[in-house]
Amino acid sequence: MLATDHPEAFQQALITWFQKTAKDYPWRQTSDPWLILVSEIMLQQTQVKTVLDKGFYTNFTTKYPTPQSLAIAPEEEILSAWEGLGYYRRVRNLQKAAQAICEIHSGSFPTSHADILQLPGIGQYTAGAVASFAYNDSQALVDANVARIFARIFDYHQKVDSSKGSKQLWHWASELVSPSNPRAYNSALMELGQQICTNKSPQCTKCPIQQWCTTNTPEQLPKKKERKKTVQIEEHCLLAVHANEILLHQADSSARRSGMWKLPERPLHLLENLPLLSKSTYAITHHKVTLYIYQASQVPSPQKNEAWHDIQQLEALPIPSPFRKVLNTLLEDLFC
DNA sequence: TAGTCGTGGCG
DNA sequence: TCGCCAAGACT
Known part of the structure; x- marks a missing residue:
């Protein structure tokens, strides 16, 4: 039996399950569109656990x-x-959206799906999420959870991240979204993907919409395009400390991690005879980076986008995680 | 369209 | 240890 044959029963099964098992995330305890938007932006490509546990x-x-x-x-x-x-x-885009709300919408959050979608950093998914969660507006949404559920219940074997696949998923989402309680329905769909219809090992025996699921091979769905292979690269940086200050480099506006501060890079031939203080690895997009930190032997003069910073003030600077970790370790060693 | 953007969890 | 992937959007 297809969900699209009995949309109301399908919606009700999800909503009933959700109201029985729902988690009380803080963004579910408000209908303030701004607070809901903040949560949606934070949760893009980021697990709930990360957002909650670290207090973000x-x-x-x-x-x-x-x-x-x-x-x-x-x-x-x-x-x-x-x-x-x-x-x-x-x-950065969230701030641009905030500024647009202040300037274009006179400070009050836009109430229509179309206006929300116009804000910087807000795409189809986030517009649907804010409209349905904040205003209980009957708008469809498709995220990774919804894509996985629909691919399985409709036994859909096309690639979901192709334009054809995406179009099909949004079509189903629009067809199935609850007209009466879209807030609970959309929440339920995503919660189901997170708790039951999971990527690795779906717990089909616990699934409230099992009767509408037509696949025999849920663990093989959804299908996606092949991923780019990981590329190994090296990053060679200088630790220069002088008079209680440290030399840092700020990524410019066109660069990766723009605005963030890190240790300055230097060509390897200028560093390889210096003492190696640290070797670590981290991943960024499809790169695996090996990060080498060398101890400066003399006081270097700052180059483009570089500046000396008081070591006591480092906490207030935005520094990407791999460098924050290295700095915490090295500076602790240096002063203890 | 395909490439890019961070980080941490998890099997 | 390694690869996959997560409440996507932009260029």
């Missing part, structure tokens, strides 16, 4: 409880609030 959502919404408060905040401050979450472009 609570800290950020306490600091920026309204679009107005974020709109006027300095860049380094918002990057610091986002430090550790990654995809730093998200918080």
